Amino acid sequence: xxxxxxxxxxxxxxxxxxxxxxxxxxxxxxxxxxxxxxxxxxxxxxxxxxxxxxxxxxxxxxxxxxxxxxxxxxxxxxxxxxxxxxxxxxxxxxxxxxxxxxxxxxxxxxxxxxxxxxxxxxxxxxxxxxxxxxxxxxxxxxxxxxxxxxxxxxxxxxxxxxxxxxxxxxxxxxxxxxxxxxxxxxxxxxxxxxxxxxxxxxxxxxxxxxxxxxxxxxxxxxxxxxxxxxxxxxxxxxxxxxxxxxxxxxxxx
Amino acid sequence: xxxxxxxxxxxxxxxxxxxxxxxxxxxxxxxxxxxxxxxxxxxxxxxxxxxxxxxxxxxxxxxxxxxxxxxxxxxxxxxxxxxxxxxxxxxxxxxxxxxxxxxxxxxxxxxxxxxxxxxxxxxxxxxxxxxxxxxxxxxxxxxxxxxxxxxxxxxxxxxxxxxxxxxxxxxxxxxxxxxxxxxxxxxxxxxxxxxxxxxxxxxxxxxxxxxxxxxxxxxxxxxxxxxxxxxxxxxxxxxxxxxxxxxxxxxxxxxxxxxxxxxxxxxxxxxxxxxxxxxxxxxxxxxxxxxxxxxxxxxxxxxxxxxxxxxxxxxxxxxxxxxxxxxxxxxxxxxxxxxxxxxxxxxxxxxxxxxxxxxxxxxxxxxxxxxxxxxxxxxxxxxxxxxxxxxxxxxxxxxx
Numbered sequence: 001x002x003x004x005x006x007x008x009x010x011x012x013x014x015x016x017x018x019x020x021x022x023x024x025x026x027x028x029x030x031x032x033x034x035x036x037x038x039x040x041x042x043x044x045x046x047x048x049x050x051x052x053x054x055x056x057x058x059x060x061x062x063x064x065x066x067x068x069x070x071x072x073x074x075x076x077x078x079x080x081x082x083x084x085x086x087x088x089x090x091x092x093x094x095x096x097x098x099x100x101x102x103x104x105x106x107x108x109x110x111x112x113x114x115x116x117x118x119x120x121x122x123x124x125x126x127x128x129x130x131x132x133x134x135x136x137x138x139x140x141x142x143x144x145x146x147x148x149x150x151x152x153x154x155x156x157x158x159x160x161x162x163x164x165x166x167x168x169x170x171x172x173x174x175x176x177x178x179x180x181x182x183x184x185x186x187x188x189x190x191x192x193x194x195x196x197x198x199x200x201x202x203x204x205x206x207x208x209x210x211x212x213x214x215x216x217x218x219x220x221x222x223x224x225x226x227x228x229x230x231x232x233x234x235x236x237x238x239x240x241x242x243x244x245x246x247x248x249x250x251x252x253x
Numbered sequence: 254x255x256x257x258x259x260x261x262x263x264x265x266x267x268x269x270x271x272x273x274x275x276x277x278x279x280x281x282x283x284x285x286x287x288x289x290x291x292x293x294x295x296x297x298x299x300x301x302x303x304x305x306x307x308x309x310x311x312x313x314x315x316x317x318x319x320x321x322x323x324x325x326x327x328x329x330x331x332x333x334x335x336x337x338x339x340x341x342x343x344x345x346x347x348x349x350x351x352x353x354x355x356x357x358x359x360x361x362x363x364x365x366x367x368x369x370x371x372x373x374x375x376x377x378x379x380x381x382x383x384x385x386x387x388x389x390x391x392x393x394x395x396x397x398x399x400x401x402x403x404x405x406x407x408x409x410x411x412x413x414x415x416x417x418x419x420x421x422x423x424x425x426x427x428x429x430x431x432x433x434x435x436x437x438x439x440x441x442x443x444x445x446x447x448x449x450x451x452x453x454x455x456x457x458x459x460x461x462x463x464x465x466x467x468x469x470x471x472x473x474x475x476x477x478x479x480x481x482x483x484x485x486x487x488x489x490x491x492x493x494x495x496x497x498x499x500x501x502x503x504x505x506x507x508x509x510x511x512x513x514x515x516x517x518x519x520x521x522x523x524x525x526x527x528x529x530x531x532x533x534x535x536x537x538x539x540x541x542x543x544x545x546x547x548x549x550x551x552x553x554x555x556x557x558x559x560x561x562x563x564x565x566x567x568x569x570x571x572x573x574x575x576x577x578x579x580x581x582x583x584x585x586x587x588x589x590x591x592x593x594x595x596x597x598x599x600x601x602x603x604x605x606x607x608x609x610x611x612x613x614x615x616x617x618x619x620x621x622x623x624x625x626x627x628x629x630x631x632x633x634x635x636x637x638x639x640x641x642x643x644x645x646x647x648x649x650x651x652x653x
Binding site for chain 1: 266274275276277278279280281282283284421422427431434438442537538539540541546548550551552553554
C-alpha cells in the first residue's frame with residue numbers, strides 16, 4: 001500500500017506542509033524534510049520551483065524565484081533526495097508544474113520518483129483528460145498517486161469525475177483565488193466545506209490555501225481529512241530559519 | 254477543406270493536434286469553461302454578428318484596403334501588395350479581436366478587462382474597446398517596453414486604462430503575461446483576461462483566430478478583385494501569431510499559395526539574442542497551452558529578445574505549431590538589421606511607416622520578391638510605426 005493511503009487510514013487529522021525545494025538555501029531540502037517529520041508532520045509536499053507559476057500566491061512565487069536563482073532544478077532535487085528514505089518515512093509528494101516534468105520525460109520522471117520513494121505528484125496545470133489519456137498508465141506503473149485540485153467553483157459533475165480518477169486524496173483549494181484568505185474562513189468557505197462533505201466522495205479531502213495557524217487548521221479539518229500549510233510555513237522559514245521549524249509545527253497543533 | 258478545417262481545429266478540448274489545450278490550474282478551469290460555452294452560444298448568434306459587423310464598419314473603418322506597392326515592386330521585382338491593417342482604428346489588427354473579446358466580456362457580465370501588452374498595440378486596442386463598451390481596463394506591460402513604446406503608454410492612459418509596470422525578469426512580454434495572469438487569478442469571476450494573441454489556454458487561440466479571420470476574408474476577395482487571381486505568396490510576422498493566423502486562415506486550402514510566417518531573428522541566433530520560437534524551439538507548455546517553446550533542459554522558458562517588442566515571446570500560437578508540423582506554413586527568420594532596413598525602405602519608397610513587428614514581414618517580402626520576380630506577394634502590414642519612431646531614430650539614426 002502506498003504511504004499516502006496508509007497515513008490516511010490511520011485516521012488522525014493530517015497536517016501537511018508545503019515548502020519550496022532549494023529555499024531558503026539550496027541544500028536545505030533534506031534537513032527541512034527531517035525536521036518536519038521529527039516534529040510530527042504527517043505528509044510533505046516538496047515544491048519543484050518553476051519560473052511561471054500560474055497557481056501560486058506571491059510568497060511561494062518569491063521562494064521559487066529565489067530557489068531557481070540559487071540553482072535548483074529537477075535533476076538536482078532528485079540528487080538531494082536520493083537517500084531520503086534512510087531518514088524520512090512519512091509520505092512525500094512532489095508538487096510542481098507540468099512543463100519541467102514534460103521536458104524531463106514523464107516516464108523518466110515517474111521512474112525516478114519511484115526509485116527515490118516519492119509517493120505522489122501534484123501538477124496543478126495538468127488537465128484531467130490529458131492525464132487520463134496519456135499519463136495515467138505511467139503513474140500506475142510506478143505506483144504514484146496523482147492528486148487533483150478542486151475549488152469552490154468546480155462543478156459537482158467535475159468533482160465526481162475527479163473523485164473517480166483519484167486514488168489518494170483530493171486537494172481542496174479553499175478559495176477561488178490564489179491570494180486565499182488571511183483572516184480565517186468565513187461563511188462562504190464553511191458552506192463549501194459542507195457541500196463537499198455532503199457529496200460523500202470516495203477519496204478523503206485535504207484542504208489547502210489560507211491555513212496559517214491552529215484555528216484555521218482546526219476549522220479546515222472539521223470535515224476534511226487534513227490540511228496543507230504552504231505560504232505561512234515559507235514566511236516562517238524566511239524570518240526564523242530552518243532551526244525554528246519545531247516552533248512553527250507546535251503552534252499549529 | 255476550409256469549413257471542415259475550422260470545425261476540426263481545435264477539437265473540443267482546444268487541441269490543434271498535439272498543441273494547445275488548457276494546461277491551467279483548477280482555479281481557472283471553471284471560468285475558461287464558462288468563456289468557452291459563452292463564446293459558442295453568443296458568437297454564432299445573429300445579434301452578436303450584426304453588432305460586431307456594425308462596429309467593424311462604422312467604428313474601426315473596415316474593410317481596410319489592399320494596396321499595390323508601385324515603387325517597391327519596381328525596385329525589387331515581384332508584385333508586392335499590402336493588406337493595410339495599419340489603417341484599422343488604433344493602428345493595428347489588434348482591435349479586430351479586442352472588440353470581439355470585449356463584446357463577449359460584456360455579455361458575460363464582466364466588469365474589468367485585463368491584458369498584457371508587448372509593443373502596446375494590444376493594450377491600446379483593448380483600452381479602446383473598454384472605453385467603447387464602458388468597461389474598466391488594466392494593462393500589464395514590462396518596464397523595458399514601457400520606455401521603448403512610450404507613445405502607446407500615453408495613449409492607453411488617455412483612454413482611461415490603468416497601466417501596470419512589470420519589473421521582474423527581463424521586464425518584457427513574457428513577464429507581462431505572468432503579471433496579467435496573476436492579476437486575473439485574484440478575481441477570475443468579475444474580470445476577464447483578454448489575452449493579446451492566438452496564445453494562452455483554450456478557448457483564446459480559437460477565439461482570437463476567429464475574430465481575426467476578417468483580415469484574410471477581406472484580403473482574399475480584395476486581391477482577387479484587383480488581380481483576378483490568388484496571391485502566389487502570403488507573408489506575415491509571427492510573435493504569438495494573431496495577425497498571421499488572421500490572414501493565413503483564408504488561404505489554408507489554396508495549395509497554389511505559399512504561406513510564410515516571419516519570426517524575429519534579433520541580434521543573432523545565439524541563446525537569448527532572438528525569439529525564433531518555431532525555428533529553434535521544441536514542444537513545451539507555457540502560460541497554459543502547449544506549443545513550440547524556447548526553453549532550457551529544465552523546462553524553464555529561455556530569455557528572448559527582438560527589436561520588436563510585440564514579437565519577443567518564448568512561445569507561439571498552438572495553431573502555428575500545428576501548421577508548421579503539417580508543412581502548411583513555412584516559418585522564416587529575419588534579423589533586427591534587415592527589419593530596420595525594411596522599416597526605412599517602406600517609409601521612403603511608399604510613404605508608409607510600418608510597425609517594427611510588421612517590418613519583419615516587409616523585409617522577408619523584399620527577399621522573396623528578389624528571388625521570385627514573377628510572383629505576387631501579399632503582406633499583412635499588421636500595424637503602423639508611430640509608436641516606434643523615437644526608438645528607431647535614437648537607436649539606429651536616420652539613413653542618408
